[in-house]
Amino acid sequence: MKRTTIIDIAQSLGVTPSTVSRALAGNLRVRESTRKRVQEKALEMGYQPNIVAASLRRGKSDTVGMLVPRINRHFFSHVISAVEEVLNPAGFNLLICQSHERAEQEKQAIQVLLKNRVAGIIMSHAMETVDFEMARRATDERVPVVQFDRVNAAVPGPRIINDNFSGAYMAVKHLIRGGYTRIAHLTGSLSVNVYSERFKGYKYAMEEASLDCGEMVFEGAITRETGYEKALWLIKNRKVDAFFCAGDHSSVGTMQAIHEFGLKVPDDMGVVGFANEPFAGFITPQLSTVEQNAYDMGHRAANALIRIINGNPLPGIDQEEVVPVRLLVRESSMRTPINNTI
Amino acid sequence: MKRTTIIDIAQSLGVTPSTVSRALAGNLRVRESTRKRVQEKALEMGYQPNIVAASLRRGKSDTVGMLVPRINRHFFSHVISAVEEVLNPAGFNLLICQSHERAEQEKQAIQVLLKNRVAGIIMSHAMETVDFEMARRATDERVPVVQFDRVNAAVPGPRIINDNFSGAYMAVKHLIRGGYTRIAHLTGSLSVNVYSERFKGYKYAMEEASLDCGEMVFEGAITRETGYEKALWLIKNRKVDAFFCAGDHSSVGTMQAIHEFGLKVPDDMGVVGFANEPFAGFITPQLSTVEQNAYDMGHRAANALIRIINGNPLPGIDQEEVVPVRLLVRESSMRTPINNTI
DNA sequence: TACAAAAATACAAACGATTGCACAAAAAAC
DNA sequence: GTTTTTTGTGCAATCGTTTGTATTTTTGTA
Numbered sequence: 001m002k003r004t005t006i007i008d009i010a011q012s013l014g015v016t017p018s019t020v021s022r023a024l025a026g027n028l029r030v031r032e033s034t035r036k037r038v039q040e041k042a043l044e045m046g047y048q049p050n051i052v053a054a055s056l057r058r059g060k061s062d063t064v065g066m067l068v069p070r071i072n073r074h075f076f077s078h079v080i081s082a083v084e085e086v087l088n089p090a091g092f093n094l095l096i097c098q099s100h101e102r103a104e105q106e107k108q109a110i111q112v113l114l115k116n117r118v119a120g121i122i123m124s125h126a127m128e129t130v131d132f133e134m135a136r137r138a139t140d141e142r143v144p145v146v147q148f149d150r151v152n153a154a155v156p157g158p159r160i161i162n163d164n165f166s167g168a169y170m171a172v173k174h175l176i177r178g179g180y181t182r183i184a185h186l187t188g189s190l191s192v193n194v195y196s197e198r199f200k201g202y203k204y205a206m207e208e209a210s211l212d213c214g215e216m217v218f219e220g221a222i223t224r225e226t227g228y229e230k231a232l233w234l235i236k237n238r239k240v241d242a243f244f245c246a247g248d249h250s251s252v253g254t255m256q257a258i259h260e261f262g263l264k265v266p267d268d269m270g271v272v273g274f275a276n277e278p279f280a281g282f283i284t285p286q287l288s289t290v291e292q293n294a295y296d297m298g299h300r301a302a303n304a305l306i307r308i309i310n311g312n313p314l315p316g317i318d319q320e321e322v323v324p325v326r327l328l329v330r331e332s333s334m335r336t337p338i339n340n341t342i
Numbered sequence: 343m344k345r346t347t348i349i350d351i352a353q354s355l356g357v358t359p360s361t362v363s364r365a366l367a368g369n370l371r372v373r374e375s376t377r378k379r380v381q382e383k384a385l386e387m388g389y390q391p392n393i394v395a396a397s398l399r400r401g402k403s404d405t406v407g408m409l410v411p412r413i414n415r416h417f418f419s420h421v422i423s424a425v426e427e428v429l430n431p432a433g434f435n436l437l438i439c440q441s442h443e444r445a446e447q448e449k450q451a452i453q454v455l456l457k458n459r460v461a462g463i464i465m466s467h468a469m470e471t472v473d474f475e476m477a478r479r480a481t482d483e484r485v486p487v488v489q490f491d492r493v494n495a496a497v498p499g500p501r502i503i504n505d506n507f508s509g510a511y512m513a514v515k516h517l518i519r520g521g522y523t524r525i526a527h528l529t530g531s532l533s534v535n536v537y538s539e540r541f542k543g544y545k546y547a548m549e550e551a552s553l554d555c556g557e558m559v560f561e562g563a564i565t566r567e568t569g570y571e572k573a574l575w576l577i578k579n580r581k582v583d584a585f586f587c588a589g590d591h592s593s594v595g596t597m598q599a600i601h602e603f604g605l606k607v608p609d610d611m612g613v614v615g616f617a618n619e620p621f622a623g624f625i626t627p628q629l630s631t632v633e634q635n636a637y638d639m640g641h642r643a644a645n646a647l648i649r650i651i652n653g654n655p656l657p658g659i660d661q662e663e664v665v666p667v668r669l670l671v672r673e674s675s676m677r678t679p680i681n682n683t684i
Numbered sequence: 685t686a687c688a689a690a691a692a693t694a695c696a697a698a699c700g701a702t703t704g705c706a707c708a709a710a711a712a713a714c
Numbered sequence: 715g716t717t718t719t720t721t722g723t724g725c726a727a728t729c730g731t732t733t734g735t736a737t738t739t740t741t742g743t744a
Contacts, residue, residue, distance in 0.1 A: 003483060005700055016724050021702060031722060048483075051457045052398045053700035056729045061394060063437070063458070071426065072419040074620075081414040084440060093454060095405070096438045098426060112435060115393045116405070141345060141390075278416075282624040347730055358694050363732060373692060395730035398699050691740065702728085712719065 004045040013041055024049070055117065064092045064305065065113030067123035069101045069150075074278055075294050076124065079148065082298025083122055090306055092119065103128040110134045114143060120305045125150040127192055144308040148301045151193055151320070158304040158313075159320045160297055164194050167290035167325040168201025171272040172244050174288070174327060176209045178335045180242035180270045183211065184234045186221035186254065187246035195219075198246045198274065216240060227253030235261055235269075242270035242333075248277040251287055255332065270333040285331035297323050346387040355383055366391070397459065406647065407455030408438045409448065409465035411492075416619055417636050418466065421490065424640025425464055432648055434461065445470040452476045456485060462647045467492040469534055486650040490643045493535055493662070500646040500655075501662045502639055506536050509632035509667040510543025513614040514586050516630075516669060518551045520677045522584035522612045525553065526576045528563035528596065529588035537561075540588045540616065558582060569595030577603055577611075584612035584675075590619040593629055597674065612675040627673035639665045 006020040013020070015034065023030045023038035030038075041047075055061040064087055068076040084094055095116060099106035106126045111134070113121055121138055123145065132154040138145050139156045151159040175183050185202045188195040199217065206213045216238055221230040227250025234240045235257060245251040251273035258269050265271055265285050273280060273289035280287040300321055307313050348362040355362070357376065365372045365380035372380075383389075397403040406429055410418040426436055437458060441448035448468045453476070455463055463480055465487065474496040480487050481498045493501040517525050527544045530537040541559065548555040558580055563572040569592025576582045577599060587593040593615035600611050607613055607627050615622060615631035622629040642663055649655050 007700075017701075018703075018725080019723055021700095022723090025702085029722065034722080046479075048453065048456050050398075050459060050700050052394055052403060052459050053729090054702070056392075056394045056398050056731090057700080057702045059729065070423065071413075072416075072423040074414075074416075077414040077419040080438075081412065081440065084413065084438075088439075093458065094438050096422075096426075096436055097430075098423065111390065114390050116435065117392060117394050137388075278620045279624040282621040282626075284624075284626050349730075359731080360695080360733075361693055363730095364693090367732085371692065376692080392730050395699090396732070398701090399730080399732045401699065685744100687743085689740105689742080691738100693739080694737070695735085697734090698732085700729105704725105704727090706723100706725075708721100708723080710719105710721075712717100714715100714717075 003050075004047045005050065006047075009038060009041050009045060009047060012045070013037060059117075061117050061119055062092050063095050063116065063118050065110075065116070065118035065121040065123075066094050066096045067099060067106065067109050067113065067121060068096075069099050069124060069126050071096065071098050075149075075275060075292060078294035079124075079298040079301070082295040083302040086299055086302035086306070090302075092306075099126040099129075101126045101128060103131065107131075107134045110138055114138060114141060118143060119309055120144040120146065122146045122148065122301050122305055124148050125152060125192075127189060130191065144305060146301050146305045146308075148297055149194060156318055157308070158301075158318070160301045160304065161193070161197075161320055161322055162292045162297065163322050163325050164197035165201040165204075167274065167292075167327065168198040168244065168246075169205045170201075170327040171274070171288075171290055172202050172205035173209075174329060175242045175244060175270050175272060175333055176205065176211070178242075178266070178270055178333060180335075181211055182216070182238070182240040183213070183242040183244055183270075184216040184218075184231075184238065184240040185213070185244050185246070186218050186227055186230055186250045188219065188222040190219055195246055202244055221245075221250050221253075222247050224249045224253040224256075226250065228257050229253075231257035232260070235263075241268070243272070245271065245273050248273040248275045248280050248287060248289055251289070251332075252279075252283065255283075255285075255287075265332050266335050270335065272327075272333050276328060280328075281330065288330045288333035289328055291326045291328050293323055293325070345392075346389045347392065348389075351380060351383050351387060351389060354387070355379060401459075403459050403461055404434050405437050405458065405460050406434045407452075407458070407460035407463040407465075408436050409441060409451050409455065409463060410438075411441050411443045411466060411468050413438065413440050417491075417617060417634060420636035421466075421640040421643070424637040425644045428641055428644035428648070432644075434648075441468040441471075443468045443470055445473065449473075449476045452480055456480060456483060460485060461651055462486040462488065464488045464490065464643050464647055466490050467494060467534075469531060472533065486647060488643050488647045488650075490639055491536060498660060499650070500643075500660070502643045502646065503535070503539075503662055503664055504634045504639065505664050505667050506539035507543040507546075509616065509634075509669065510540040510586065510588075511547045512543075512667075512669040513616070513630075513632055514544050514547035515551075516671060517584045517586060517612050517614060517675060518547065518553070520584075520608070520612055520675060522677075523553055524558070524580070524582040525555070525584040525586055525612075526558040526560075526573075526580065526582040527555070527586050527588070528560050528569055528572055528592045530561065530564040532561055537588055544586055563587075563592050564589050566591045566595040566598075568592065570599050571595075573599035574602070577605075583610070585614070587613065587615050590615040590617045590622050590629060590631055593631070593674070594621075594625065597625075597627075597629075607674050608677050612677065614669075614675050618670060622670075623672065630672045630675035631670055633668045633670050635665055635667070 097109035135155040148160040231254040276291040439451035477497040490502040573596040618633040
């Protein structure tokens, strides 16, 4: 019970496989009537082209590799979805891998994608990753790489990033306007671009307002638990009156810590997060946060890749494309009523 | 600048490609010393095996197709992640497609997977789908299909489903214990197994308690908006005092409607949802809901597929495998304090 | 030293499509 | 009615592996 091939179709029609191939490809060198006959026969025999064989022969596959730290994170799953939305109509499929935030798994995943001869790779790096050699090697092997969100300039190709600086700047400035002055910053490793950019935005806003931010920045505080711990320490030892957290999870931990001190958000302390996780608008008090446009990012990444594959890269191919973010002002930072969006 | 092939390695070593192939595959028919030489040379030349060619020759690929309604839904993204966790170590990769809940896209996605000669398919049907012919055809072509969550018996192969009946039964019984008697049910299309099972559980619990459930069941209410509308209508016209919603989104809409009537949850009206979406524990009042174990489901689906691919299907291969669910009792249904889990 | 058995390698044919080139038949031009 | 051009097909090589079979080399034994 073998699957039908173009050879089977050719034989049952008394032509050669080449003609069948051309007919199915819509090649104009085959007569209209033959094309019809072939197409009908193909349908009749339930023919499914073997893309594997075609890829081998053509030396190019129509599969695009996608590599993310975790598929099930809200942000990443939405980027994936957006990428798929663009790539599918263009005739590409997605081979998806996750690195689980591990540098080693990221490396292996890239190798897997290369072994599968993907037409290109869209990826976001693991937190751990400091060696970008493997991603660079992909480009050496003529496999275009588009990075998004967590990017590194050591890898050639387009980089689509959120406007982390502006998001952070807007968030902190908003806190300052609300009258908060001792604003702490909880974030992740500053060797990761997203966090270093957010830190820069924070710092810029603080300095612009001539506020001191010494000893109020913590790097390893990105989960709910670490956010809770660091916030506890800061409240106790640094007289802070607001927090700008580089993530929503640590914001929740922070609010928990504030609550335990018998203080109120936002009256006693303001909190602004980053990412607008699904729960951010539902918690009490509702969390002000910086919204990232995952869809926009996914669309841009996919389009950038398609342009490269088609050989029409934009002029500034190796430059960063910045996706705007929005500050969502909710209850957790709203000491005085103001507009809902800045 | 061609990529190195086993032929290149063979030539630079003065052996044949077959030997190289066998050496790299760890075949014991090749001498230890040759194997070493080959492996070193392969490393030196930066050889990346061409899986496409290997797949063609072997007639089987190590790619598994995964088809879900939407990648970015909390439940599905977690199932995908779990599947990946099992499949990756087993040497498989995931080709992922989404149907966007459209029957036509589901059909096309299956064709894409078949054209890519995937080793198997793990899928959950779109809401729309009523014709399961294409999925069945996959199995005809010897591509094993494992269905999960939204399944249909018309397609041969394992079906991994949540214990929708028990979940619904527990939820409704819990409401009844809390003293609620006029319990309405908002759900999706009853032609989808997950909803029909939940409805059965609801009905069974109601009848067991000799409660009437006439004219209190609505099918097309699964989003926040439709949940809001139907709830509004029910409160106005049917004197209901509780809602069992087949999803968390419609639960939110329901609570909104209740709130608008000036009634309190849970004191005046109880609400229980289904799915335990990320926001469920964060909203006010916290939503009682039925938790599905996406990870468990993903693991089981992946393992079932691997067993089939390896030719060791379990005896009851065509039977359903039921994943237990948990009722999470939170504030929205807790008129009187009881245990947090039943 | 010769010879059988065992071990290691070579040969060559797949897998299923694509595609440059050759070639026939038909159409157009002279 | 030739010659030239156009048009439609066929031929055969190719993509990079894998693998059954043949062949060589090595090893062991008499």
